[in-house]
Amino acid sequence: MSRPTHPDPDVDACAVSTHGLTRxxxxxxxxxxxxxxxxxxxxxxxxxxxxxxKSTTLRLLMNLERPxxxxxxxxxxxxxRDGPGVRAQIGYVPEHHDAGYRWMRCGRLLxxxxxxxxxxxxxxxxxxxxxxGLKPDRxxxxxxxxxxxxxxxxxxxxxxxxxxxxxxxxxxLDPVVRRQTLALLAEHLADTPTTVLVSTHQVYEVESLAxxxxxxxxxxxxAQLSRDELRRTVxxxxxEVPEGWEAPPGLRGTGARRSGTGRExxxxxxxxxxxxxxxxxxxxARVREVTPLGLEDAALAFLPEEGPR
Amino acid sequence: MLVNVDPRDARPLYLQIMDxxxxxxxxGTLRPEDPLPSVRELASExxxxxxxxxxxxxxxxxxxxxxxxxxxxxxxxxxxRSGRDERRALAREVAKRALLDARRSGLxxxxxxxxxREVAAEEEGEPSRSAAxxxxxxxx
Numbered sequence: 001m002s003r004p005t006h007p008d009p010d011v012d013a014c015a016v017s018t019h020g021l022t023r024x025x026x027x028x029x030x031x032x033x034x035x036x037x038x039x040x041x042x043x044x045x046x047x048x049x050x051x052x053x054k055s056t057t058l059r060l061l062m063n064l065e066r067p068x069x070x071x072x073x074x075x076x077x078x079x080x081r082d083g084p085g086v087r088a089q090i091g092y093v094p095e096h097h098d099a100g101y102r103w104m105r106c107g108r109l110l111x112x113x114x115x116x117x118x119x120x121x122x123x124x125x126x127x128x129x130x131x132x133g134l135k136p137d138r139x140x141x142x143x144x145x146x147x148x149x150x151x152x153x154x155x156x157x158x159x160x161x162x163x164x165x166x167x168x169x170x171x172x173l174d175p176v177v178r179r180q181t182l183a184l185l186a187e188h189l190a191d192t193p194t195t196v197l198v199s200t201h202q203v204y205e206v207e208s209l210a211x212x213x214x215x216x217x218x219x220x221x222x223a224q225l226s227r228d229e230l231r232r233t234v235x236x237x238x239x240e241v242p243e244g245w246e247a248p249p250g251l252r253g254t255g256a257r258r259s260g261t262g263r264e265x266x267x268x269x270x271x272x273x274x275x276x277x278x279x280x281x282x283x284x285a286r287v288r289e290v291t292p293l294g295l296e297d298a299a300l301a302f303l304p305e306e307g308p309r
Numbered sequence: 310m311l312v313n314v315d316p317r318d319a320r321p322l323y324l325q326i327m328d329x330x331x332x333x334x335x336x337g338t339l340r341p342e343d344p345l346p347s348v349r350e351l352a353s354e355x356x357x358x359x360x361x362x363x364x365x366x367x368x369x370x371x372x373x374x375x376x377x378x379x380x381x382x383x384x385x386x387x388x389x390r391s392g393r394d395e396r397r398a399l400a401r402e403v404a405k406r407a408l409l410d411a412r413r414s415g416l417x418x419x420x421x422x423x424x425x426r427e428v429a430a431e432e433e434g435e436p437s438r439s440a441a442x443x444x445x446x447x448x449x
Contacts, residue, residue, distance in 0.1 A: 204316070208314070291319060294319055
């Protein structure tokens with residue numbers, strides 16, 4: 001499977017595609033041969049624990065870092081060869097809350113940002129600034145974490161870029177502003193054709209906006225699927241098992257949770273329902289109930305349970 | 310019209326929106342020729358992807374429940390009465406949820422129906438006598 005030389009056809013319809021993207025920090029692999037496919041127009045949520053490689057992925061797409069191996073393309077442009085061209089297409093909210101230019105006043109910073117983007121929409125920037133309650137006179141350096149975040153969001157959205165890279169966009173925002181931010185994002189999507197790649201470890205926040213999910217685990221993309229596929233292939237199985245029953249090997253999912261009586265087990269398992277049910281039946285478990293899951297619960301099926309293993 | 314969706318509910322969001330519109334029709338908070346919120350407004354209010362709202366509206370339009378008047382917005386179809394079909398669809402949805410709950414607790418269909426009747430009778434006998442009286446009156 002030599003991907004790089006023969007890109008698969010669906011790459012053409014991708015806003016973002018990476019090919020074996022790899023990044024190491026002092027010998028430690030932060031990102032390991034990642035093949036990301038973000039379809040145009042998708043709201044793609046990148047899920048993973050802290051340190052799983054989410055921020056690294058976004059920084060590589062911005063060409064703020066160089067990959068150690070592999071390539072990345074944004075709307076067909078190579079991120080390394082055409083960094084400025086790529087960045088012009090992107091609205092980026094970084095992991096950190098530093099909006100830069102600490103001595104500038106917010107209003108001045110926005111005018112400064114406007115100069116960089118031909119498509120900057122001053123009326124929209126004003127609208128967003130007001131909606132977020134940003135005061136143009138405040139100096140950037142005196143902003144709270146939440147205020148700095150809001151400023152970053154205005155800067156990312158106001159030029160209506162075709163791609164938004166949002167790294168934990170609601171981090172530091174209080175619950176009311178968080179909801180308001182996501183509502184503004186929903187309006188933005190209704191007004192402007194946009195692809196969104198959003199990283200978060202709080203999946204529930206963007207759960208209702210997302211239509212694609214990628215799961216990063218220790219630098220590897222362990223799952224990548226549409227919301228519909230996720231709904232179809234990740235389900236919770238309630239099964240009745242004999243006393244002392246052993247789980248069949250090869251069933252993938254989060255660990256079995258036995259109820260008090262020891263005869264009822266609940267599993268989140270990955271696979272087509274019919275196939276999973278058959279395998280459980282063959283192993284001597286009687287399937288009592290199968291339920292599809294919400295997006296967050298389904299995505300978590302690809303991550304190991306917390307705590308020592 | 311009040312629309313509520315729950316992203317943690319495993320039902321797809323566009324189906325939840327469709328059900329909410331149907332419910333509003335049956336309850337009467339939404340009537341023929343009433344305007345629906347725009348895709349943008351509803352997406353913002355529910356904090357859902359605008360595409361999800363579009364999908365729900367498209368399906369409802371296909372079913373003849375709503376229609377689009379170009380340049381003016383989306384409206385409830387003139388013949389979308391809170392008629393039998395909508396009631397039926399809504400009742401089936403409620404029944405499905407009750408059944409799911411019952412099965413989870415190891416209860417059978419007959420048991421469920423019996424106890425729904427029993428509980429309903431008790432509730433009618435208690436505080437709202439007028440409601441019970443009204444329903445008796447209907448039967449005469």
